Amino acid sequence: MSRLRIIAAFAAVACATALAVVLPTSATATSSVSAAACDYPSWVAGRNYVTGNIVKYTDGKFYIAEHDNPGYDPIISTWFWDPFACDGGGNTPTCDYPNWVAGRNYVTGNIVKYTDGKYYIAEHDNPGYDPIISTWFWDPFTCGGGTTPPPIPGGFVVSEAQFNQMFPGRNSFYTYSGLTAALSAYPAFANSGSDTVKKQEAAAFLANVNHETGGLVHIVEQNQANYPHYCDTSQSYGCPAGQAAYYGRGPIQLSWNFNYKAAGDALGINLLGDPWQVERNASVAWKTGLWYWNTQSGPGTMTPHNAMVNGAGFGETIRSINGSLECGGRNPAQVQSRVDAYNRFVGILGTSAGNNLYC
Template structure:
């Protein structure tokens, strides 16, 4: 269920809810993004190529002379000017090592070295270090970046006004487990700024209702933090994966609002969110914000047994039924388990009613 990267340069899409058009992702080789390793804001943290995921580690502000993310500046290590000098993040200091211009030819040029931001070895693998190199016009030096002249974004990017108020959330989940806090959900929204902030007000509310309806079904109304059938716990370790199951055979059971399970899903979610979920899957059941982030990660990036992400289904008017297909379609859709589908639809109808919007069409799968 791991989403694959695009095969070509992606057009930069600014996350909805960010009013400043100078803040967004920088995408390049193989459609991947300029990323701060591990979402770590410490001086000297590597800047790399990674699957685009909408997190704050990939939200860059182009001031016209600097590129800023997580409150730091894109910086050439040691102020070097030689081919192959790696780039990193560092406290903004106004030196030439942090002076960048996005050209009309889609180059990002360090003006001190007069060299281009470059993907080492033309390698599109996640984690490939970025460097400066003599400008060649090659695809490993072409970037789609926000235009210049903006103001630095806060760290992390603001969640903005979520379309579900705390009172409405409590109305939706009157018997919820206290672990699933509204504040934890709001904190998690920064991981994917386009979530419930894309399209019209109606679309945004429908998407929020659809997400919460599905997680309500998965967790019994936000009651269960972990999978209840402990006999299943040892089944979720796929030793065929090269990284194995470092947390133990029975460590990758369902947790959180989408009941994240299997070692490969913990690995994928952890990589996307900059969290050590493969080695410490218990984070999902111990930290409400982490739990909510895994749910939003799946919603925004994974097709599951469907053909599109649940987010895409809602913002492209494909209907609530397509979100069911993307979450559990192989077991529920096409008449396999109509009672489970109806449970999800009932939740969705109730939640859209609380939010005061029509549920739209295509409710079933």
């Protein structure tokens, strides 16, 4: 598996403003909850719950935590729990859910109001992950008017069935939903030009990803001996996560502290301080790959996105990702591996490969 190496400092990357954390406030809107929304977890004695958590008690009824508590009994501790109407009967549920707080522990079934004013329900326990980014941990929750995020303009030219066909042996970490959730960060990706160009760009990105990860199998760089080598101590911000923390991760195998800093700043995620997000959150992983693809030229002369949109061809995407190690006859077998995957993927998408496949 090839590893992304970038040996020059990047130009300044525009920083995306991180989402603000708002202290809990009360909402006044009310709504009913559909029967489909009654899929809440069973109450567990001694388990930590936070305000807004909804549970199914042993009597088959539902209760909502009015205050944080360490697993108190909903029948006995009525100051901590209120009955929650679900699928008819009881109190009318309201949208009085607490605001999401970054870094706060949440458990499955917890409902929060995000900074965009919409509601999200925790599908899995998590230590305060961002509901917009961590889509495996959170789902939109309808409360007092829709919460479903707007679709990606024009949709995505690769269907889930085609994605699965491209990567039949992929690691379950690399989800299709994680990829599509990440697309909103760079809406021009695979969404510029003709239908042919859109499909070619999607195929080109996924072909390079295929090569970097061994068919979407590897989440992290396999040679652990390299891990301590990716800390550029000349950078003013240093390596706060540790000297050996910035090894290759994700679909493009992001490495080096300055790459994590630049990608994190662009995406509004603290990747310099917590690079492990790239290996534990599929959407974040895909976003780092799209960040590189759409904004960085690496050892090449243009971004891979521009190479495909402007007709420079697939070969220029190779040059921008690993050209200093592969192009110009340095490693033709690696180049051929990428080209073979690209040809296979455009075939799956039903389009042509275009010109200039090699670098």
